[in-house]
Amino acid sequence: MKSWRNIARGDWNTFLLPTSTLLGVLIIWEVVVKITAIEKWLLPAPSAILKALWSVKELIWQHSLQTMQETFLGLALAVVVGVTIATAIDWSETLKKAVYPLIIASQTIPIIAVAPLLIIWFGYGLLPKVLVVALVCFFPISVNLIDGYRLVEPDMLRLMSAMGAERWQIFRMVKLPAAMPFFFSGLRIAGTYSVMGAIIGEWLGASRGLGIFMTRSSQSFLTDRVFAIIIVITILSLAIFLLVEGLAKLTMPWHDQRK
Amino acid sequence: MSGDKLTVRGVNKIYSRDRDQIVLALEDASLSIQEGEFVSLIGPSGCGKSTLLDLVAGLTTPDSGEILLAGQSIVGQRGKVSYMPQSDVLFPWCTVVDNVIIPLRLQRVPLAEARAEARALLPTFGLEKFATSYPYMLSGGMKQRAAFLRTYLCKKDVMLLDEPFGKLDALTRMQMQGWLLDIWQRFKHSVLFVTHDVDEAILLSDRIFLMSSSPGRILVEMKIPLPRPRHPRMVTEKTFIELKRELMDWLETGVFGIAER
Numbered sequence: 001m002k003s004w005r006n007i008a009r010g011d012w013n014t015f016l017l018p019t020s021t022l023l024g025v026l027i028i029w030e031v032v033v034k035i036t037a038i039e040k041w042l043l044p045a046p047s048a049i050l051k052a053l054w055s056v057k058e059l060i061w062q063h064s065l066q067t068m069q070e071t072f073l074g075l076a077l078a079v080v081v082g083v084t085i086a087t088a089i090d091w092s093e094t095l096k097k098a099v100y101p102l103i104i105a106s107q108t109i110p111i112i113a114v115a116p117l118l119i120i121w122f123g124y125g126l127l128p129k130v131l132v133v134a135l136v137c138f139f140p141i142s143v144n145l146i147d148g149y150r151l152v153e154p155d156m157l158r159l160m161s162a163m164g165a166e167r168w169q170i171f172r173m174v175k176l177p178a179a180m181p182f183f184f185s186g187l188r189i190a191g192t193y194s195v196m197g198a199i200i201g202e203w204l205g206a207s208r209g210l211g212i213f214m215t216r217s218s219q220s221f222l223t224d225r226v227f228a229i230i231i232v233i234t235i236l237s238l239a240i241f242l243l244v245e246g247l248a249k250l251t252m253p254w255h256d257q258r259k
Numbered sequence: 260m261s262g263d264k265l266t267v268r269g270v271n272k273i274y275s276r277d278r279d280q281i282v283l284a285l286e287d288a289s290l291s292i293q294e295g296e297f298v299s300l301i302g303p304s305g306c307g308k309s310t311l312l313d314l315v316a317g318l319t320t321p322d323s324g325e326i327l328l329a330g331q332s333i334v335g336q337r338g339k340v341s342y343m344p345q346s347d348v349l350f351p352w353c354t355v356v357d358n359v360i361i362p363l364r365l366q367r368v369p370l371a372e373a374r375a376e377a378r379a380l381l382p383t384f385g386l387e388k389f390a391t392s393y394p395y396m397l398s399g400g401m402k403q404r405a406a407f408l409r410t411y412l413c414k415k416d417v418m419l420l421d422e423p424f425g426k427l428d429a430l431t432r433m434q435m436q437g438w439l440l441d442i443w444q445r446f447k448h449s450v451l452f453v454t455h456d457v458d459e460a461i462l463l464s465d466r467i468f469l470m471s472s473s474p475g476r477i478l479v480e481m482k483i484p485l486p487r488p489r490h491p492r493m494v495t496e497k498t499f500i501e502l503k504r505e506l507m508d509w510l511e512t513g514v515f516g517i518a519e520r
């Protein structure tokens with residue numbers, strides 16, 4: 001059995017090491033900017049970025065709310081669509097042959113090229129942004145879940161058959177729970193991409209949101225503000241990641257300690 | 260029609276591995292189990308023991324031959340007998356209680372009722388402290404007991420057990436044999452027990468069927484007239500040793516002899 005101290009030290013290292021690396025980079029950045037006296041619109045010092053972040057915090061909060069709304073709606077849509085596609089594909093071998101290659105191929109279409117179409121079709125409102133997020137996010141969810149269904153231990157399926165289980169019972173009692181860890185790895189990837197999807201959607205035209213705020217700031221050469229927005233986007237993405245992690249721990253208490 | 264609970268008669272089973280290579284997994288296999296009888300199937304690895312159980316469980320169908328449960332054909336029918344696979348196959352996402360009630364859930368017994376029934380049985384199976392544990396927290400012996408309780412809750416008259424103690428260490432196995440004898444003497448199921456352990460087969464069984472491999476065949480049937488109730492200590496008794504010698508003779512002449520040729 002591992003002692004508490006070992007576990008605590010492990011956690012401490014995983015937290016401390018990247019933090020000190022980041023801190024080191026920031027200090028070098030600050031010093032270089034100070035020494036070379038590089039212009040603020042070209043590369044602001046970290047201290048200037050923090051100052052900018054503080055001064056526009058109200059505005060950033062307003063725009064973040066919009067972006068978060070798009071992100072969560074898009075992610076929810078992606079989960080619904082991703083799970084539906086994966087489950088349908090698992091259910092029917094024919095459907096798998098008909099649809100799976102197309103889903104893979106669809107991922108080679110750059111989202112930047114599709115987004116303007118969505119604007120043309122659905123205008124500048126909430127919907128096209130939600131759709132961009134969903135388009136970016138359904139794929140990792142679907143593909144992981146398809147693998148999860150496929151890789152269920154055959155012994156488990158045999159046992160269920162031997163006990164006279166029907167197909168949907170096998171699905172509900174074995175395939176679904178067995179595929180949960182795969183679903184969550186998909187969701188984790190989707191979650192980290194989701195905010196980016198919303199930002200891309202906003203770039204193409206919006207009245208509110210971090211994406212449009214960023215475009216406006218960069219057009220006015222408010223580079224410190226652009227960096228501040230990047231920080232907020234990073235924090236949002238991390239928050240979603242942690243949310244997914246927490247959800248995974250909550251729904252799969254058995255998974256952590258396995259093997 | 261005899262009074263057999265389970266009859267396997269003249270069963271052949273061929274597996275095709277590649278296009279041209281076929282395996283005669285079972286050739287003209289016949290055996291029977293009476294009501295409340297404990298019957299073992301013993302033979303070397305790969306002789307077709309699991310295949311025979313799969314056929315009775317309805318997981319595969321024979322190429323020819325009959326499988327009768329109380330006189331009715333059950334070829335290809337699942338859910339007619341209780342079946343315990345070679346590995347424990349406990350679901351890691353279910354607690355012990357929720358694992359063992361799976362057969363009840365399949366028969367649409369309400370969750371609360373099923374759990375209550377299982378909890379009442381946990382002490383008998385030595386699992387009362389582990390009701391809400393997950394399988395990874397259990398030792399090998401306890402996993403097998405949980406898997407056995409799940410098999411028991413299938414509530415069929417005939418039980419198929421595929422090397423349930425095969426992966427346990429010798430001491431745990433001895434303990435589990437004693438425990439299985441207790442349980443069986445209490446509930447008197449008709450059991451078809453697969454093993455490759457000579458002592459285990461003699462200690463537990465009323466009758467033993469010895470198998471040889473390639474092709475999988477039933478060589479001989481041996482009666483075990485040891486008195487009941489039995490106890491693991493009986494392996495040291497004289498009658499036991501004599502029976503063991505007889506079974507080993509069959510093994511040497513029948514099974515190993517064929518394998519050498």
Ligand SMILES: Nc1ncnc2c1ncn2[C@@H]1O[C@H](COP(=O)(O)OP(=O)(O)O)[C@@H](O)[C@H]1O
Pocket residue numbers: 274275276282284302303304305306307308309310311475
């Ligand atoms: N699904 C299968 N496909 C092809 N060959 C199989 C299959 N199952 C078992 N066999 C073959 O049939 C023979 C008997 O296997 P099995 O019944 O598992 O033996 P045992 O349980 O006695 O060790 C072996 O030679 C094995 O390789």
Ligand SMILES: [Mg+2]
Pocket residue numbers: 308309310345421
């Ligand atoms: Mg086997």
